Amino acid sequence: MSEIRMREALRDAMAEEMRRDPDVFVMGEDVGVFQGAFKVTEGLLDEFGEKRVRDTPISENTIVGTGVGAAMAGLRPVVELMTVNFSLLALDQIVNHAAAIPYMFNGNVRVPMVIRMPGGGGHQLGPTHSHSFEALYLQVPGLLVACPSTPADAKALLKAAIRDDNPVVFIEHESLYGIKGEVPDGDDVIQRFGEAAIRCEGSDVTIVGILKMAHVAEKAAAELEDKHGISAEVIDPRTLRPLDLDTILESVRKTNRAVIVEEGWPHGGVGANLSTLITEQAFDYLDAPVQRVTGADVPMPYSRRMEQAAIPHEENVIEAALATTEGAFPRERQD
Amino acid sequence: MPRSVPRYGLCMAKVPDRQICLELLGRMCLIRRFEEEAGRQYQRAKAGGFLHLAIGEEATFVGTTSVMRDDDYLIGTYRTHGHALARGTSPDAVMAELFGRETGTSGGRGGSMHIFDWKRRFMGGYGIVGGNLPLAAGLALASQYREEDTVTVCMFGDGASNTGNFGETMNLAALWDLPVVFLVENNLYGMGTSIERHSAVTDLSRKAEGYGIEGERIDGMDVLEVRERVSHHLEEVRSKGRPSLVEAFTYRYRGHSAADPEVYREKSEVEEWLAKDPIESFIRRCLEDGVLNEDDVEAARREADRSVEAAVRFADESPEPALESLYEELYVVSETMGWYAVDERSPEPHRGELGEDAPEVAKNLAESGASHAEEARERQSREGVRE
Numbered sequence: 251m252s253e254i255r256m257r258e259a260l261r262d263a264m265a266e267e268m269r270r271d272p273d274v275f276v277m278g279e280d281v282g283v284f285q286g287a288f289k290v291t292e293g294l295l296d297e298f299g300e301k302r303v304r305d306t307p308i309s310e311n312t313i314v315g316t317g318v319g320a321a322m323a324g325l326r327p328v329v330e331l332m333t334v335n336f337s338l339l340a341l342d343q344i345v346n347h348a349a350a351i352p353y354m355f356n357g358n359v360r361v362p363m364v365i366r367m368p369g370g371g372g373h374q375l376g377p378t379h380s381h382s383f384e385a386l387y388l389q390v391p392g393l394l395v396a397c398p399s400t401p402a403d404a405k406a407l408l409k410a411a412i413r414d415d416n417p418v419v420f421i422e423h424e425s426l427y428g429i430k431g432e433v434p435d436g437d438d439v440i441q442r443f444g445e446a447a448i449r450c451e452g453s454d455v456t457i458v459g460i461l462k463m464a465h466v467a468e469k470a471a472a473e474l475e476d477k478h479g480i481s482a483e484v485i486d487p488r489t490l491r492p493l494d495l496d497t498i499l500e501s502v503r504k505t506n507r508a509v510i511v512e513e514g515w516p517h518g519g520v521g522a523n524l525s526t527l528i529t530e531q532a533f534d535y536l537d538a539p540v541q542r543v544t545g546a547d548v549p550m551p552y553s554r555r556m557e558q559a560a561i562p563h564e565e566n567v568i569e570a571a572l573a574t575t576e577g578a579f580p581r582e583r584q585d
Numbered sequence: 586m587p588r589s590v591p592r593y594g595l596c597m598a599k600v601p602d603r604q605i606c607l608e609l610l611g612r613m614c615l616i617r618r619f620e621e622e623a624g625r626q627y628q629r630a631k632a633g634g635f636l637h638l639a640i641g642e643e644a645t646f647v648g649t650t651s652v653m654r655d656d657d658y659l660i661g662t663y664r665t666h667g668h669a670l671a672r673g674t675s676p677d678a679v680m681a682e683l684f685g686r687e688t689g690t691s692g693g694r695g696g697s698m699h700i701f702d703w704k705r706r707f708m709g710g711y712g713i714v715g716g717n718l719p720l721a722a723g724l725a726l727a728s729q730y731r732e733e734d735t736v737t738v739c740m741f742g743d744g745a746s747n748t749g750n751f752g753e754t755m756n757l758a759a760l761w762d763l764p765v766v767f768l769v770e771n772n773l774y775g776m777g778t779s780i781e782r783h784s785a786v787t788d789l790s791r792k793a794e795g796y797g798i799e800g801e802r803i804d805g806m807d808v809l810e811v812r813e814r815v816s817h818h819l820e821e822v823r824s825k826g827r828p829s830l831v832e833a834f835t836y837r838y839r840g841h842s843a844a845d846p847e848v849y850r851e852k853s854e855v856e857e858w859l860a861k862d863p864i865e866s867f868i869r870r871c872l873e874d875g876v877l878n879e880d881d882v883e884a885a886r887r888e889a890d891r892s893v894e895a896a897v898r899f900a901d902e903s904p905e906p907a908l909e910s911l912y913e914e915l916y917v918v919s920e921t922m923g924w925y926a927v928d929e930r931s932p933e934p935h936r937g938e939l940g941e942d943a944p945e946v947a948k949n950l951a952e953s954g955a956s957h958a959e960e961a962r963e964r965q966s967r968e969g970v971r972e
């Protein structure tokens with residue numbers, strides 16, 4: 251084990267896979283000379299050279315599309331899009347091409363690529379740089395979607411993603427790049443997709459959180475225990491497609507209550523989807539309506555106070571958990 | 586990485602009259618001071634998010650706006666404080682936006698990258714590289730549609746000229762004869778990637794050829810050349826209704842944003858460009874010509890200092906946006922739209938909804954504390970159907 255930051259874990263995952271497989275290469279805007287907008291690709295250019303660490307023009311759709319083409323021909327591109335919001339410019343290649351091609355051509359060709367994109371709010375980057383589109387990619391059949399919250403998961407999932415033969419949308423959270431965590435040593439530790447992690451065990455309410463919200467959920471659970479005597483079980487799904495629904499359902503059958511926390515918008519969100527799945531499959535076990543804690547239903551504002559008001563915090567999770575125990579609807583957020 | 590010195594404009598533009606020179610100098614000094622101060626305020630954490638400064642690019646902005654008509658449109662990028670200031674937006678409102686205050690150009694919702702000033706037809710800064718290009722075509726389409734002779738000036742970076750939006754917009758604008766002057770601020774870098782490493786053709790004015798329109802490279806460090814050449818393009822576009830492409834050679838002295846170690850360029854290159862400083866060279870020119878004297882220059886600098894200091898004070902004293910306003914301005918609430926709750930989980934119409942604008946039925950519903958759920962339940966029992 252060694253303690254490293256999330257950005258280093260991701261970098262190590264790419265470096266190790268590049269050493270292991272000459273078909274793996276990295277491309278994106280400012281991933282080389284500039285070392286990555288968030289310094290995730292630091293050192294890769296030095297080690298692997300320009301052939302395998304490719305700076306691209308600002309052409310998201312074309313970068314992804316080029317990756318799709320290269321993947322069809324058998325390479326394993328890891329494409330970095332600088333921010334989740336910019337991935338919208340590449341949505342055509344991601345949805346109409348990467349995700350559809352294997353199916354459309356009846357499995358005669360595969361698209362083994364990874365599209366990495368950092369997102370999320372908290373840095374006052376305003377309405378064009380701060381969003382969370384897990385729900386958007388979750389919706390697309392043909393894609394795998396990862397959303398790691400710890401350095402160990404980030405590394406092990408990214409390695410799995412690179413080795414996998416499907417197109418993977420790999421969503422990272424900008425606020426997590428700096429967090430440190432224990433990461434197992436060794437080149438061959440991979441994390442299979444579709445295996446949720448139970449971050450802490452509990453018996454009264456199940457709290458599901460992704461990315462930064464997995465951490466918020468954990469902190470909320472600690473406070474629920476301390477201040478309210480409520481025992482919360484926190485689950486981090488780690489991947490949304492495939493989703494480890496079994497682990498979540500098993501937990502809900504035990505606790506009879508569920509809260510889902512995400513930073514994205516409420517309509518059609520990760521929570522909306524998961525809430526439906528829980529309701530469909532564990533309705534008889536529920537003692538209260540499933541609660542969702544989400545980002546505010548607005549484009550992300552710039553002002554610090556407003557932005558903070560638009561992002562879920564521990565208090566919101568605690569409030570929602572308490573609401574499930576009272577069987578009431580959540581009150582409006584008091585900011 | 587040694588770089589070749591760019592080719593310059595062919596002729597020296599004439600020095601205009603005193604009033605215009607004062608105006609050009611004043612605006613450029615204002616932008617320079619504003620940007621320096623913005624950088625300082627960012628260090629003090631008064632401004633957050635990303636901060637892209639345009640120090641070094643003043644002549645391109647000011648030369649262009651100085652020959653635009655009041656009813657022409659300007660649309661900018663995320664390095665955009667200078668676009669707004671050149672167009673005449675008050676430094677108070679721009680600084681307040683950087684501070685995230687209610688009095689900012691976007692009420693604190695947009696921040697540094699998203700300045701806007703409808704009154705001065707500054708149609709916004711945009712955080713998405715290339716996102717402003719199709720918008721420019723749309724603004725010009727509106728002018729053409731209404732048979733107005735206004736022209737849209739669309740500023741964007743060398744990096745943006747590689748986006749799909751660029752190619753698609755150039756073609757559409759040329760195809761439909763849309764009155765746009767596309768002005769590429771070629772500062773030789775898109776973030777940390779130099780133009781040789783991001784564009785197959787580095788003479789960006791030549792990108793016009795493929796669309797059958799005129800393209801010209803000009804010296805963006807020379808405010809008089811920018812004036813003269815952009816003025817020519819504006820009038821050509823205005824009279825012929827065809828778009829054109831101007832490539833202004835310029836340079837940003839600071840890093841791409843506040844956190845940029847600038848590993849991608851040599852110090853000597855920055856120094857080479859510092860020697861061509863747009864403000865200092867314009868001052869030299871004016872003094873040589875005799876149109877301005879040292880006192881004029883001193884006064885312009887002092888005035889810039891004064892307005893920027895005032896802007897900081899204004900921003901600092903301005904209130905933060907009220908949290909209750911979080912959901913405001915997302916929609917226009919009117920008779921056609923009907924009643925809604927922004928976040929459907931809320932059992933009540935959300936705060937921020939403009940109650941007084943809501944239709945009668947919505948008000949009644951809201952007053953009786955009705956929620957969507959209750960309304961639906963009521964309907965169900967009335968009609969005996971399930972939704």
Ligand SMILES: Cc1ncc(C[n+]2csc(CCOP(=O)(O)OP(=O)(O)O)c2C)c(N)n1
Pocket residue numbers: 279308310332336339662664712713714715741742743744745746770772774775776841
């Ligand atoms: C669609 C999109 N991709 C990437 C980015 C990140 N980004 C911001 S500025 C920039 C470089 C732009 O360079 P250029 O167009 O030359 O403008 P300059 O910064 O030099 O003014 C990049 C890649 C973005 N904002 N939008």
Ligand SMILES: [Mg+2]
Pocket residue numbers: 742743744770771772773774775776
């Ligand atoms: Mg540039």
